[in-house]
Amino acid sequence: MNQKLLAKNIFAFYFNSKEDEAKGIFSDMTFGYYDKTKFEGEISWNTVKHQLMYAVPFENILFNGKESNICK
Secondary structure, three states: OOOOOOOOOOEEEEOOOHHHHHOOOOOEEEEOOOOHHHOOOOOOOOOOOEOOOOEOOOOOOEEOOEEOOOOO
16 A cells, blocks of 8 residues: 555455356455446445455455355
8 A cells, every 4th residue: 555556445346146147247355446337326435354364344244145244
């Protein structure tokens, strides 16, 4: 961040399914921007808790719309 190498001090993750990967659509991580074509609706911004590890807190993670309860 101090070197100002990124357009913005943000990063984004895009996770995809194996079915979509078979169609040539892959998961990715971007630095300095986010790909507006990879989502619909509002963005959820999270504060980075551990800057050296890019850690963010999660309340829960859903798989196929079902709560996993792995974030306790």
